[in-house]
Amino acid sequence: MCDSPDKTPIWKAIANALRSDLAEGHYSPGEKLPTEAALADRFGVNRHTVRHGLSALVSEGLVRTRRGAGAFVVSTPADYRLGHRVRFHENLIDAGRHPEKRVLSLDTRAATQGEARALHIQVGDQVCAYHGLLLADGQPLAVVLSVFPSMRLSGIFEALSATTSVTQALRSVGIDDYTRASTRLTAVRSTATQALLLQAGEGDPLLRSSSVNQCANAIPVEYGRTWFVGDRITLTLGET
Structure with a gap:
């Protein structure tokens, strides 16, 4: 009928x-x-x-x-500023969102060729690799992989084991301040693993940010890659 x-x-x-x-x-x-x-x-x-x-x-x-x-x-995309100083918690709080970071894994391994080039170290040198999940108001926003040169930052593994804040971890090993040296943005598709973590569909569009952070004397201290869910983030370029 x-x-x-x-x-x-x-x-x-x-x-x-x-x-x-x-x-x-x-x-x-x-x-x-x-x-x-x-x-x-x-x-x-x-x-x-x-x-x-x-x-x-x-x-x-x-x-x-x-x-x-x-x-x-569907939530309103979170505003996220990319500039000279990029801090996850500060960015989201300024946008009126509640930030959260979850550690997925933390290990020490040999640097890949790309990581070595970004951090100005040798291929095979030990790095501390930090995998995390970034959330805004409880919704997954991005997955992140941050790599730190272990020989240059003695104690970084222990520091990252004690806090989810990269800023606090770097401060505890003697890096009081750091700035963004470079940022590269690329559109990619989510893998099955990323889709599961981000509560998205496999193959959904992601925006990958590849960046290098350096200390005051321009020495790299972190090489990071962040995969943002395309429709949950609005990236703004400029000084912060």
Whole structure:
């Protein structure tokens, strides 16, 4: 049986109801919506009808879906400044967001050719590699890999083991201040592992930032690569 011409289609009524929920703040930016099964129970329809309603919200840019994970409320992109001094926590706090950093792994290994070139060391020299996840208001924003020259920064592994703040870790090994020497931005696609960490789809667009930080005497102390989710960040270039 088809809906009468003057009757709102059920899928559209579901989309309208969910749109009202979003407008009234029932779900926060980045928050996961109830499952299709739960929404089907709520509206007394099948999951296909719910999926149709969610698709309308996806096309409007209000909701994003990830296969196997569900539907999430789209959040406003976070403003992130790139300049002479770049500090993750300060940037997000200035943008009115709550910053969080989670350590994924920390190890010591031999430097690759690219890392050695960026840090002005020899290939095979020991480096401390820090893998982390950056979040804004609880939503994954980026994954990061920071590499530090172990011989140049004695005690850096222990310092990074004690804090999630790179600034504090560097200060504890004698680097009171550091500045950005260079930044290179490249558009890439997310890998399966990155997609899992970022709650994104495999192959989704990411913006990769490759950078070198140096101490006061222009000696490199950190080579970092950060993979930002493309639609969750607005990068601003300029002095900070």
